[in-house]
Amino acid sequence: MRKMEANNNNKKEEIKKGPWKAEEDEVLINHVKRYGPRDWSSIRSKGLLHRTGKSCRLRWVNKLRPNLKNGCKFSADEERVVIELQSDFGNKWARIATYLPGRTDNDVKNFWSSRQKRLARILHNSSSDASTSKSSSSSSHRCKGKHVKPIRQSCNPTQGFSLVEEEEITVSSSSSLMKVPYSSSDQVDDKALRLPDLGIKFEHQPFTFGTDLVIAEFSDSPNDADQQALIPFSPESRELLARLDDPFYYDILGPADSSEPLFALPQPFFEPSPAPRRCRHVSKDEEPDVFLDDFPADMFDQVDPIRTP
DNA sequence: AAGCTTTGCAACCGCGTCTTC
């Protein structure tokens, strides 16, 4: 009995965990050179390494495999791809990684996780800030001391968008409408503003964002600007969007006079699905913006323009 | 400069699926 326990203990001790050493990597690489990336369990059974087959496979896939982009940050293009595919596939990291040469599922997963944490932090900060300054909230929002004007945005799938100045927009923070901050008094460069999954592009320039809101609208004809899109979001996205009502969100998300737009919008990586999910796709050679970068990618997942009778 | 917090990443774990016998 004691002998058996001792044997079990030995077996347990034999399995090594933690960071890999260069020698171990070398052994693993030699094994793969010889037998190919398979038979991971035999590495241990042959006594080559005191690692589980699982651990060996993971090491190979994530670090030793050729053509990996190790230590290389995700490019803007890769970010867009991840965001786009995550909204399509969900958390299918392995699947998403197949679209990103040199990236592993672990890379994608970590990238997404960091993104989510960043977003959570922003949300948390924005909520605590808002709670301390609720009393100052009013129809004329504060935006680094600048007065801002509400506008409406009209969308035509074939002709793009136009921005329409409007006297007043009343949107409850608990509504599910998509809201985009806007300030006509600030100016940015001539980059267009795009919305991620919708591919919405604002055509009128120059403008930038402030604390008031733009409501995305969709219409089938240029004259049909009054058809307002009701956009159903996931609870998470809805909560985030609701917080855009916070007059101080701008202070949280970024400087009003920044030459960089606030968020990065994923340019569509694939052609849109047959369903009218996206209003207008931004062409590939257009410069990516950084609008809505810190928003959950599923924010526009379920965007579906309101049906016209 | 020191201490604390945040971030990014490598690795582990549990579970489901696939393969082999």
Added chain:
DNA sequence: AGAAGACGCGGTTGCAAAGCT
């Protein structure tokens, strides 16, 4: 057919480096 082992995937954890106060 089904049991056992191997494999693959997604979630989670731990740690070192970077950043901040």
